[in-house]
Amino acid sequence: MKVNQISKLIKDTGLSPERLAGYFQVSNMTLRRWLKKPITYKIPSQYETNLHQGILTLVRDGLLPKENEIVLESYDFMQTLSTKNSFMMMDLSVEQFEKGLQDEEGTVDLCLKLGQKEESLSYIQNNEEKLKEYEGKSTSFAEKISTLWNVLKSTDVQRTHKYVAIGALFYLLFPFDFIPDAIPGVGFLDDIAVLTIAVDYYLRAHKPFKS
Template structure:
């Protein structure tokens, strides 16, 4: 990571060095000093994880484009192949899973299906209801999303296959945070709340489609 990446974040977000510094955990004076350095000035490695985590938050808030070359460079800074592999194995994704930072809703849902299809992941979700319920303390919207997904996995009307996304999202919620934002930039662009939202919305759309029933093509 170099000074050019940091300058691009400041330019794109419109933040002052003081504002961005507070997010990173640095003084504005330190950032201002860095911005006066040459573009290829290397950011001290000790600060790279904090800057990368801040970049994740800004992407999830829609303030940075994950497709931007500068953003991609930051998200991938300091990550080794071993770290990627450890995170992928922990989530149960294929070892050749594409770790491109760009993720869209369809790819997220597909990844959740792969995770939720594993019996071991299903078992972990089912054996940790209290731990899952604790996240409801985060607020009403958290409660709604979690309750929707829990009702899905408990449903006797839905097939196991239809429950995979719910299992995947709830397992993701249980996954230690260190395995996602720091080590795995594809799903890590979205926080737990967003992942729950993608999954809950999927089931709400499914329920809506079932309620409406088949459409008469003659209409």
């Protein structure tokens, strides 16, 4: 982010530098020091996350429209940061993640790897409400999520098999998608494909879970 962008934020929001500094979680002195620099001066990278978080908070507070160019930049930055952090947590690279989705066998293997991570199950349990939101999107989503949730909770399913259910549900909730959910019409195709493969994997061996 550059000084001219911060100057524009002051103009667009009508906030004083002091109030904007609060959103950015920096001191008034620091912000004013930046504003004295040339307009092309790039703000040090260690402040980047705070700046983008502050911009999204400005949107939340109704001080900036979502369509603002710098807001879109902040959304992209925070999405990328979330993705990087998630991949670090999963000990997977983007390349490994995408390669695993190229065929049915690879998808099952990927779900198995994701499901073996303790963090995956915790993530699903902490986002149960989000799963319910997905169930409301379509009957297809609801049936597949319900089946995999039953597999996850069952005492009659092998642990290895449960890992695939955990991995598939985690993929649905994961902040990185092979096809971003925001793309109209196709954004959930990869999610449906992963869920379908995981459900089929179970139905071949566990008929009682069939909806």
